[in-house]
């Protein structure tokens with residue numbers, strides 16, 4: 118169960134199922150004990166009635182039993198027997214030495230085994246008045262009985278047993294279970310459905326909050342706030358707390374950005390001074406050779422630092438929204454020609470063959486010329502940097518659906534699939550060990566800046582790569598306004 122909604126709906130259903138079960142068990146218990154109490158009264162009253170008939174008959178006639186001419190055993194006199202025929206249920210009259218002298222019509226109609234079970238009750242040596250339960254074969258089932266001792270109807274009659282099946286009074290566990298099994302699925306399905314709807318309604322504001330927070334925390338909307346409901350319930354407090362947190366986050370981000378921008382800005386001037394000083398010393402005719410070599414190394418590092426400070430300043434200003442684009446009507450061919458020029462120099466140095474495909478017809482776009490050039494140069498220097506000598510790099514442009522698609526493709530070392538998701542992150546490098554020196558120096562900011570430039574123009578940048586086979590960066594830029602390339 119992935120959602121709270123699903124879990125709560127199932128929780129409701131389980132709770133309802135357990136409630137139904139406990140409720141049914143209590144009903145069964147209460148109904149059963151009440152039914153048994155009624156049954157006890159009934160069998161007792163019946164046995165008292167029979168005892169009264171026998172006692173009265175004995176008083177009137179001096180005897181209630183006669184010897185059966187056929188079997189030779191004792192039986193009730195015909196008039197008493199006919200009086201008792203009217204009494205419903207199982208009636209057994211016991212004589213001396215626990216012998217049976219009368220069986221009611223219902224008892225006689227029982228199958229042999231069941232009749233015998235009743236007779237065993239009647240012939241039991243326990244002659245005290247008592248209730249009991251005897252199990253007869255189906256369809257009769259359990260029978261509640263009462264044994265009433267008789268002392269005033271002559272010595273030949275000792276007790277009467279009166280019994281009634283419980284089936285008409287008590288709901289049996291199987292019947293209750295069947296009823297539950299039939300009704301429970303409907304009740305539980307209804308509860309899941311209603312629970313699901315109710316929880317959905319209850320959680321709707323939570324989902325709203327999640328959506329809003331998602332939209333806000335995309336990094337650029339920290340100034341936005343959640344709508345706070347009027348109620349001061351848990352969700353109202355949650356929105357309030359999240360808003361306070363967003364305000365704190367916004368303040369810290371702003372401080373951080375300001376600090377980076379200020380620090381980068383402050384570093385720019387001393388770096389420029391340092392650079393021009395070193396350059397002057399290098400060109401001085403009296404500088405000894407070993408000092409010259411050291412100064413060249415220092416100049417290389419100072420240049421790298423200046424580039425890094427520049428990149429940091431660009432990103433910090435972009436984050437602050439203080440890096441406006443200087444949009445101009447530009448022919449893409451001009452930018453591509455400039456890039457091609459630098460590319461041929463860089464390619465030559467690295468032994469990489471760079472092919473820049475400059476379109477024959479003009480492609481008019483409304484873009485920030487220097488930023489787009491910076492974007493292409495970032496991709497191009499990377500392509501050359503990560504391609505071994507003797508390899509190739511291609512730059513192409515096509516026009517699709519009002520957008521210009523620029524591709525920078527190389528047949529270099531490629532990027533591992535697991536790294537693709539990170540390459541646009543700031544300061545991320547696949548091989549951080551070689552970031553400072555070595556064949557591929559860099560700080561890991563180039564692609565972050567390229568992504569910002571593409572997105573600031575309303576475009577996008579994507580990468581496809583196969584390790585050992587090469588990498589392709591695809592930049593899509595809108596032409597700007599309603600223009601079509603001519």
Ligand code: ADP
Pocket residue numbers: 495499500503527529530531532540545546547548558559560561562563564565588
């Ligand atoms: P860097 O200054 O390190 O080149 P980038 O942001 O330009 O910084 O690139 C980040 C990382 O992405 C690089 O360190 C490199 O691992 C990987 N990368 C970028 N372009 C390519 C490419 N064309 N081929 C292989 N790896 C690349």
